[in-house]
Amino acid sequence: MDVLELDYGQFQTVYNILSFALAAMIATTVFLLAANTRVLPRYRQAVIVSAIVTLIAAYHYWRIFNSFEGAYVAVGAGDPLAEGQTIMDLSYRLVAGEGFNEGYRYVDWILTVPLLLFEAIAVLALAPAIRKGLMLKLIPAAILMIALGYPGEIATDTMAKAIWGALSTIPFLYILYVLFAELSKSMRTQPEQVRKDLNGLRWLLLATWGVYPISYMFPMFGIDGPDAFVWRQVGYSVADVLAKCWFGLLIYKIAREKSRYDSEQFAADEFKEAPSSQNAQ
């Protein structure tokens, strides 16, 4: 539920974290689009899809930022400020407009979470049958996970929240099973560094996706009001930046390593010490 009043520091914290997330999404999108030709053709799909994920998130953070800015109005001080007043005297009250629209987060997730799993599988460049099998398990599970979470997010009743939350956890656990058990079989013969990075990718996913259910459960434990609202926004934003930007950059790193391993020409062009740097001690 929307919070009726925020003090100056609370308002500024949410405002700045949303702006930070927007900047990170835009920067990662442009980087990945510019850099996608720096991997072998078979890995470009994964890098381009990583850019599309951060692009979709950038769009939604822009909307979320505008929605937050428009949802509150400064009160408690004259306009312009009177002698002796500072902006710290302001507080921010919810206006009767559209409210702060959290629906954007779910629209974002239902588009981006399946794509995140898609890029993680695509970058492995597995045999088509294995790739298709993994996608057919992971992507429907991801859509189900988000779709089952939404009714709980907007529910005001604790029991309804708990039931939808529990239902949404089932596909989440299934995704973890596929990633940690089934995917391991396909990782045995990957080059050493790729295996390490893939492992990092899985743990990053587990750690960041874990933030969402924690934020989701805040109201169930009576953690509510302005501070909980601020922490939830900070938690969602930081988790989004790690799960999308950091994740996308890891995908790019794996694509680079696999390209180096697959092609001697690529390794020579991209990884050999430059003649202009040789014997530089």
Next chain:
Amino acid sequence: MDVLELDYGQFQTVYNILSFALAAMIATTVFLLAANTRVLPRYRQAVIVSAIVTLIAAYHYWRIFNSFEGAYVAVGAGDPLAEGQTIMDLSYRLVAGEGFNEGYRYVDWILTVPLLLFEAIAVLALAPAIRKGLMLKLIPAAILMIALGYPGEIATDTMAKAIWGALSTIPFLYILYVLFAELSKSMRTQPEQVRKDLNGLRWLLLATWGVYPISYMFPMFGIDGPDAFVWRQVGYSVADVLAKCWFGLLIYKIAREKSRYDSEQFAADEFKEAPSSQNAQ
């Protein structure tokens, strides 16, 4: 006709579905532009035109979204909200401004529908004489179909609506005839997977284009008022996403398959299991 009042849930549904369609159009545009070099040169025209279609639609959804947001004002609650009120108490009333401009949809369609048919033919890379013949039949018919639909859309008289709707159906049926009867002759020698995808493309077109006349006919059957308005917006938006984004991605998939079939080098670079992934079982 414009609806005078929407409740909170109705307003939010239209708001979020328009935002979702806009996000999907932007994401597909950037993806197709970034990915167009991942098909052989002869198929790039089709992929670029697919991106232009979603770009034009993104522009119009941005306009439609802003027009909808500006057409309604929140009423029924204090501003700022009083103690005990929530944004669920709000309703939204039409303001005396420009109204919600549905004309954007027709401007969009008259530009994008001929281009959609263009990309479907272009991706086949047929002999020039056959391609030109198909284009000369499909494109004028598409323009005629949209142009004849518009007077009926804005008409308040049921008889006028029915007449313009019937006139618009004639070129629609002709397009279906060309796609399902004439085009089949040119499909016999395409590779198996391409034939399957082309068939999917035709049925996607038939299924999604079918939504528009249904939405169009709502008012003729007395289905009117806020709920009908909301469903019409949802129907148009979902149909647009399928008919433009999904359609464009299918064009891209067909272009990839035809490239793979046409060039051994392309197939090896793009489709062969990577050396760094081999023996992964």
